[in-house]
Amino acid sequence: MRWLVFLLLMVGGGSVSALPWSKDMVDQPSVKPQEKLVREAVGSVPATGKEVMPVPRDVADVVRSRLEASRKVFNPVVVDEASIARGKEVYAIHCEVCHGAGGKGDGVVGKKIVPPPMDLSTDYVQLQSEGQMFYTITHGGIAMPFYRDAIKVIDRWHVINFVKSELKPE
Template identity: 45%
Template sequence: MRPAAFLLFALALAGCRGNKSEEPPVHVFGDMDWQPKYQWGEASPFFEDGRAMRPIVDGTVPVGHLDEDDAYYRGKDAKGEFIGRAPLEVDEKVVRRGQERFNIYCAPCHDMSGSGRGMVVQRGFPPPVELSSDRVRTMPDGQIFDTISHGVRNMPSYRKQIPVADRWAIVTWVRVLGKSQHASIDDVPADKRSAIEPEGDAQ
């Protein structure tokens, strides 16, 4: 039998899985299984700080996450000022997404109307700002985005939980909530106004 054929035959036998056995499997090449290595969090005398895991080099950027667009990723312009309007095209899909994400992440404190009387607040948590207040309505969109991203006072950061696009979608819904509490008949499309029941006429 030629050496090459014999080697293939031996490998085939080593890879066979017949009846169950209490014996450990055959390792033809075991060097990758038993190589010396450090596990996560282990110490190492090789490095001065004693850690086997090395910190990320300053300035390291994951592939696809350069995030150069300050307006989109940070809500600020080139001068570091908050941008006035969300840097994305706002359509019904974005608004509905914002409503959905708001109801998941924000309503527990702000409630679904944005009044700041969510279930968490009703159980003793300090009430947040009312989202239809003049204070919020006059904020730039970038500032609302920044608040969602980094938190403020009792509000935690949602930067890790909510993707950038969803944060901007929530900003659009916050604008809807603010507008809804200060709307007039002129804000309603003309063909829809007849469906509105004047205040005081409800039975």
């Protein structure tokens, strides 16, 4: 008797996946890939293809291009309360997990990354030009991800204003 139950389960179990209700996840009301044109929501980041800085080829190119950006790219956003406040928001959303709330490189995810996230309060970072930082945020680093498609240009400048005004040591 036990064997019969076992046999039925084996046979029954095998056929369950072929029954119609197993497709519920697929047939749910949702937009399928390439089904129709979906307009991006208002305020989402447009892929304009107008990014001025070319994507780096390798790590050496990142380092070289960061320095070049120092000489060529300048911050168009004035440092004021509104900019710092927006920068703080962007920082909390995108950077804090790695660099930590105080910028020390001790965020929850940051603790697991090699090389570890840079301490943003150090002179090495604080004395950098804004163009160089912009390049880092736009194209990332060795372990740091790039944000050219996730953070709008204007918000990248706000976050730089925040890092430079609020994360420098007392």
